[in-house]
Amino acid sequence: MPELSKNYEPSTLESTLFESWQAAGYFQRDAAGFADAQLPPYTIVIPPPNVTGMLHMGHALNNTLQDILTRRARMQGRPTRWVVGTDHAGIATQNKVEQKLAGEGQTRFDLGREAFVEACWDWRREYGSTIISQLKAMGCSCDFSAEQFTMDPNYAEAIRKVFVDWYRAGLVYRGLRIINWCPRCTTALADDEVEHADVAAHLWHLRYPLVEPVGGVEYIVVATTRPETMLGDTGVAVNPADERYAALVAAGAKVRLPLVGREIPIFADDYVDASFGSGAVKVTPAHDPNDFEMGLRHDLEQINIFTEEAVVNTNGGAFAGQTREQARESVLAALEEQGYLDHIEEHNHSVGHCYRCDTVIEPWASEQWFVAMRQLAEPAIAAVRDGRVVFHPRRWENVYFNWMENIRDWCISRQLWWGHRIPVYYCDSCGWSDAASEDVTVCPQCGAAVRQDEDVLDTWFSSQLWPFATQGWPQDCGDLKANYPTQVLSTARDIIFLWVARMVMSSMYFLDGQVPFEDVIIHPTVLDKHGNIMSKSRGNGIDPMELIRDFGADAMRFGLAIQVTGTQDMKFDREKLKVYRNFATKIWNAARYVLMNVEDGDWQRYGSSGGLGDTGEKVAPLAATDADRWILSRLARLVAALEEDFSAYDFGAAARALYAFFWNEYCDWYIEFSKGQLALGGQARIAAQRNLVFVLDCALRLLHPMMPYITEAIWQELPHGDCRPSLMVAAWPAPADFAQYIDPAAEQTVDGLCAVVSAVRAVRARYGISPKQELDVVVRTSGEDAAATAAALLAQEPQLAGLARTASFNAAPDAAKPEQSSVTIEQGLEIYIVLEGLVDFAAERTRLQKEREKKQGELDKLSRKLANEGFLAKAAVDVVEKARADADALASELAQIDEQLASL
């Protein structure tokens, strides 16, 4: 029999195992031929990490969950594929490459568009596989043989089809709007790409002098958080119902804009909240979305005062050339000097920041491309409403609905170079323009040369196609048809809008109303151990690669999975992974024990995987003792529980059940029972060997999705008889096959046996009795089946002798209480341990008295309950019966204790 080293060393095994899996083709959809074609296929598409990305804890968690689902489905025999790839990540990648160029003293403009895009491809070739190799280190069983990229040629074709179709349908349009402009990235951003943060700021109250005083009033005070934008003001708005300003509005009063001299109107608009600030708003249509709307309503001029880097342009007169920050200071200084600054208030408000570089967003009026969303949203709302797509936990559906029902048009053009270029062509000679799925070089109307739109598409415009564009759409849809919709999408809550919602919309539009996935798992956010978000700026991030190095990939995966409950956050402390590293070692050592003790088993008839015979039959359990029946019963219950937990995507519950079964039942008790049983020889020994192997084999199968490496390493050495070459493709234990092992009688007997063993151990510990001192033990059974219980317990004497070091053991319904003995009442058993001459009974008396008080308290509580007529009348029958039985049991236990106290 092979031997395993004393401690499990993850780093020595992980990469070898991974390579062997990959070489065998297990990661591709049934490439190795072990799947059952009759079963429904199982597909997951990975949320594509940015090519610029490094694995972080969010990825580690998310991909652990996806791999658990993928591996389990594969073991269930379903033709399974986990589609993997990366996202070109427009802004993120462009920023990286620009940084690299900056290090060489260059800008993208020095290179020009074509060379810069080529530099991005170079960057991708050089660094883009980092995160893929990190996924491999985690043990992720993705289909790496067909890695996808959102800039692949087939993907570009998908993009063009979507854009052109939507353009023709009028869903993609171009328009002048206030958009979110990042002056550092010099591009537009979608509303969802802006992150708002509350900042402590000021509300400056400015005096705008009237051109002509009205009724003695010489100026109007406006309140603003952005005084520098006053350079672009083209109006002052007040609420129509605001009596303070009614006269000014009625008179058609104008103000002369300080520092600028422009005459601008005062007008009334419902948007203005009379109770805020001074009740009068300066209106800057080119730099504020609300002002823009008001400007349209009141026909105001839009004066853009900033360049694309947010430097004041020539419209800012004397302030031209200053940054917006400098301009704020100098404008305020000038206003104050000229007496236009009325007063200043403290004011907190929320300021938008670029989600890629955290620069403050500048609302900016410009021509951009948009997608009209309302029409796309409607079927997507219905799909979640009627359960074609289900979120887990369900509450996230409300977040989805809330966004969908208040959806706004999506700004999809980006002033970047890295990305899918907008396929719209313009002829400057005759004014023709159109979207086209094939490149256009000459104008179809006049034959002149045409130019393509300069902008590229938002990265999310391509990501929204991920579930189908990665599976052949729009060209070769055979694979797609067979495997769509996908089963599960697992992701973080922060991209429910950016990504999840848009995938549902585009999939339903282009694939005949089909949803892209059936279940959406929104996993918790991984926080640091104090509950703070992990971030670069805080420096509190944890590198999963270090965890893999220090604890092993299996321990990391298990430690993450066990923390997944329905909650929205998980605090993560790397030191806690020690527990799961210890668990891995425990599994390893249990396997060592099994291998050391099964060499002479009856393996001749079983399959060849363990190298011990070759008839292709798997090792079957053999129930010779109640301990055997007990562990098989417990295993069957575990298999059933896991089925429920996985169906509900309750990874934490599944992990806890596995941990408890393996450690507290298999190791703590069954392996201990097996020691005595092995020593007996004969059929009992054969049974123990078979069951040790069978249960370990099943446990490894059940643990494999969470801990793929250690389970495979052990399984390869175990004489389980399964002819499959890898645990990855071995069969998942099905509840239907295990239900036959459920055996309540054996469970009751072994629970009783364990209670006796624990009672003896407790007595030894309490009185300092040597483990070598053999003790006499008597158990009195009670209840209807007292005789049967006693007989079953008596049959456990060999186990008991080994585990509790008993000299003699008797169990009977009417067993006499030995003199000078300790009594423990557990599991309905009165357990007497003879202590004559061994202990000072004063201590035992004290203990018994304490025990008595406790039991009396419980009985009092129960009695009160049973005296309550409401309880008797309204509680369920079985609950009342149980209460009665418990009360009877407690009463007799108390009587026993009293008797015992009297005898001491």
Next chain:
RNA sequence: GGGCGAUUGGCGCAGCGGUAGCGCAGGUGCUUUACACGCACAAGGUCAGCGGUUCAAAUCCGUUAUCGCCCACCA
């Protein structure tokens, strides 16, 4: 302004209508021939506060407090 999550022994978490569980840490004792990354035993909680529903509430409802997240055009 809306919505959501969390609040259970020193710490990290389960449980989510019928007498409080787990793991760490801490205590005591163990070279029990798989494992000290271990074994055994013991100790530790009025389940954030208040009110309600119920025969029965950590568990359901309302409310308050604290911490955190998201959404919203707070000039």
